[in-house]
């Protein structure tokens with residue numbers, strides 16, 4: 421019998437996926453040891469009257485922090501799926517008929533990385549996806565102080581015709597939520613589009 425071994429993209433060790441892993445972590449290229457180091461921590465919260473949820477903690481989870489840093493600052497495209505894998509089935513069912521709208525990211529970071537990290541992170545979800553926002557000034561969030569972050573709404577605009585979102589169920593997604601001001605700005609804009617429902621999902625949240 422042929423035993424199917426895979427190489428984990430996080431620790432580079434060979435591993436044999438169990439039947440359970442094959443079923444639940446479909447398309448995973450990470451060993452269970454590495455996946456288990458990411459601590460599942462779903463949190464529910466409301467922003468602009470919209471139900472939102474986050475999947476991991478930013479502060480207390482060393483591995484989540486390391487992986488997001490490797491993706492965003494060391495440009496490791498191979499790790500982009502790691503956050504979604506553990507929740508894939510849950511997200512596929514819960515947001516089955518939702519259109520995914522990506523929070524806007526800065527053009528200069530995209531140029532540096534050579535890939536759109538948000539698109540890559542949500543690639544395993546087969547939902548329709550729209551880039552419906554643009555930043556009118558190319559600013560990287562990490563270079564902003566707290567007051568500037570809170571004023572981010574000045575620089576975020578809709579990039580599409582509002583009719584495209586009318587009567588649709590929308591899931592706004594982002595990778596890391598710090599002050600929540602980007603998400604709030606996006607949600608306020610979405611609320612002007614007569615959507616059927618608007619929800620938010622972030623991978624990592626600062627407490």
Ligand SMILES: [Zn+2]
Nearest residue numbers: 428431451454
């Ligand atoms: Zn591993």
